[in-house]
Amino acid sequence: MTQDEQKRSAAEKAVSMLPRGEIIGVGTGSTVNHFISALEAIKHDIRGAVVTSQETEKRLRQLGIPIVSPAEAGRLSVYVDGADEINHSLQMIKGGGGALLAEKIVASIADTFICIADESKYVSKLGKFPLPVEVAPFARSVVAKALIRMGGTPQLRMGFTTESGHEILDTAGLDLSRPLTMEDNINQIAGVMDNGLFARRPADVLVLAGKKGVEIISIGTH
Numbered sequence: 001m002t003q004d005e006q007k008r009s010a011a012e013k014a015v016s017m018l019p020r021g022e023i024i025g026v027g028t029g030s031t032v033n034h035f036i037s038a039l040e041a042i043k044h045d046i047r048g049a050v051v052t053s054q055e056t057e058k059r060l061r062q063l064g065i066p067i068v069s070p071a072e073a074g075r076l077s078v079y080v081d082g083a084d085e086i087n088h089s090l091q092m093i094k095g096g097g098g099a100l101l102a103e104k105i106v107a108s109i110a111d112t113f114i115c116i117a118d119e120s121k122y123v124s125k126l127g128k129f130p131l132p133v134e135v136a137p138f139a140r141s142v143v144a145k146a147l148i149r150m151g152g153t154p155q156l157r158m159g160f161t162t163e164s165g166h167e168i169l170d171t172a173g174l175d176l177s178r179p180l181t182m183e184d185n186i187n188q189i190a191g192v193m194d195n196g197l198f199a200r201r202p203a204d205v206l207v208l209a210g211k212k213g214v215e216i217i218s219i220g221t222h
């Protein structure tokens, strides 16, 4: 199976795990795009979706799935999203697609976070993928200096503005051996809107597709 076929397999498996007749949360990215395509088969059983980007919204609207705000939804039983890296505690780096702020908000109102991923994303140690840090443009250099003091090498994502009007500093070299502490420490820098570490709110279930098939991993599986 190619990487793209693995993404599709994980996405299709996640669709089979969804509750029926409910509002679900939907993330952003190429794996999620496969998920949305697979949703077509059960779209009449999806009451609505809380979305994390305009791209996801557009694709769900094409299927005729109603878009619901986080306020209208209240709580969600399930949120489905991809990841750039996910470790064995199901903590993640996200934000490669730049939607990390909305993703973190929607994840925070979900009872169950189902992460869908191909095997290249499953790592024993987070940090090969540069950590996306979303910043207010006015604070860019202040935040960059603070990240350098923390051991990182921030690089501005050129020509990119998030849907909330912020910038992203893709930050390599940080020691992410304590993801929860690092997530909190970065978020304490004035001007940081959020960062792509999902340690405070990790995934609950990982649907991981590899060359031999799809595996369901939850905390305690490994």
Ligand code: 5RP
Binding pocket: 027, 028, 029, 030, 031, 032, 081, 082, 083, 084, 093, 094, 095, 096, 097, 098, 099, 100, 103
């Ligand atoms: C977007 C994300 C995505 O989930 C992450 O980048 C993975 O993307 P893909 O499924 O395309 O590999 O966090 O902000």
